[in-house]
Amino acid sequence: MALDALDRFLAVGERWGAPFVQLTTRANLQVRALPDPVPDEAVAAVMATGWFPSASHERARNILRDPLASHLQPVVDALDETLCATPELASLPGRFLFLVTDASGVALDQPWDLAWRRMADGSGQVLARGPQGVFCRPCAPVRAPEVLTGLAARFLGIRVERQWNVRDLGPDSDFFSELTATTISPAEPLRPGPVAGSDALIAGLPLGLLDRTALDALRAVTDQVTLTPWRSLLVPGGAAHTEALTAAGLSTAPAQVWSHLSACTGAPWCANGQADVMGLARESARLVQREGRALARNVHLVACERRCGAQDGELVLLSPTDVTDAVGVADALTEGHR
Numbered sequence: 001m002a003l004d005a006l007d008r009f010l011a012v013g014e015r016w017g018a019p020f021v022q023l024t025t026r027a028n029l030q031v032r033a034l035p036d037p038v039p040d041e042a043v044a045a046v047m048a049t050g051w052f053p054s055a056s057h058e059r060a061r062n063i064l065r066d067p068l069a070s071h072l073q074p075v076v077d078a079l080d081e082t083l084c085a086t087p088e089l090a091s092l093p094g095r096f097l098f099l100v101t102d103a104s105g106v107a108l109d110q111p112w113d114l115a116w117r118r119m120a121d122g123s124g125q126v127l128a129r130g131p132q133g134v135f136c137r138p139c140a141p142v143r144a145p146e147v148l149t150g151l152a153a154r155f156l157g158i159r160v161e162r163q164w165n166v167r168d169l170g171p172d173s174d175f176f177s178e179l180t181a182t183t184i185s186p187a188e189p190l191r192p193g194p195v196a197g198s199d200a201l202i203a204g205l206p207l208g209l210l211d212r213t214a215l216d217a218l219r220a221v222t223d224q225v226t227l228t229p230w231r232s233l234l235v236p237g238g239a240a241h242t243e244a245l246t247a248a249g250l251s252t253a254p255a256q257v258w259s260h261l262s263a264c265t266g267a268p269w270c271a272n273g274q275a276d277v278m279g280l281a282r283e284s285a286r287l288v289q290r291e292g293r294a295l296a297r298n299v300h301l302v303a304c305e306r307r308c309g310a311q312d313g314e315l316v317l318l319s320p321t322d323v324t325d326a327v328g329v330a331d332a333l334t335e336g337h338r
């Protein structure tokens with residue numbers, strides 16, 4: 001993604017809402033705290049970014065790619081084009097997620113519904129995540145868009161009310177009848193730090209937030225970044241600039257507190273928020289850093305029962321029910337969980 005486009009989203013937030021853009025765990029960008037109704041001028045500014053090519057299919061264009069596999073972008077582009085050209089797929093639930101990855105298995109840990117995976121020998125396979133496991137069938141690269149969109153249409157034809165994802169279908173659903181049960185081995189999430197064998201850096205965004213300071217620091221390094229589903233950016237050439245990027249507030253090493261701590265938007269930027277969980281996270285991060293405490297687990301703070309952004313393997317704490325102060329969060333992050 002061009003930093004110029006990120007800048008334009010940030011400018012919308014700075015003028016009409018929160019002075020940051022927020023990266024979600026689906027590698028989407030959110031501009032928060034816009035007035036309701038959103039001013040026409042703000043809508044026009046967002047549309048002018050060029051990131052919304054299909055008014056009818058905007059909520060269905062949820063395609064995640066392994067951030068390290070830029071060679072698979074043509075498959076993503078072809079899938080996006082086929083998706084947008086299929087009218088019935090406009091009604092795919094917003095939670096439905098496509099993944100394009102390769103033999104490394106990067107991003108297979110994410111909550112995708114349908115995936116296409118390029119194998120080491122150049123062949124490919126389609127994967128579907130069912131309620132009790134993963135199913136597959138061979139699929140050549142050139143057929144991936146057609147097969148994935150065909151399966152998505154099949155899901156729409158079979159699903160009943162409140163079935164938002166393929167995993168919501170029953171285990172005996174016809175959907176899986178032409179697929180074979182398989183097992184997968186997802187790669188570890190990409191952690192902040194240099195990318196082996198390249199000059200790139202995974203730079204974590206504390207709380208998933210990108211503000212003007214961070215954007216200016218990135219501009220000194222590159223004009224393009226790739227968004228990841230781990231609240232981070234792949235920064236080409238970034239490995240030689242870790243000091244400057246760290247100084248700008250980005251997380252550049254796996255042992256840093258922001259590689260283990262996250263929060264939903266919460267109050268005051270989300271109307272449902274019962275607590276300022278981002279403020280609580282910042283305070284607890286300062287406490288952990290000041291005391292040099294060893295990090296023991298990943299913690300995600302949420303400010304209401306919707307639990308936005310929670311991922312598998314994290315300790316999710318609701319504030320103010322589970323945790324009320326920075327000491328409690330710091331204890332949860334380190335060995336002293338109460």
Ligand code: SF4
Nearest residue numbers: 264270273304307308
């Ligand atoms: S979990 Fe609740 S408070 Fe937090 S962002 Fe989601 S809706 Fe808002």
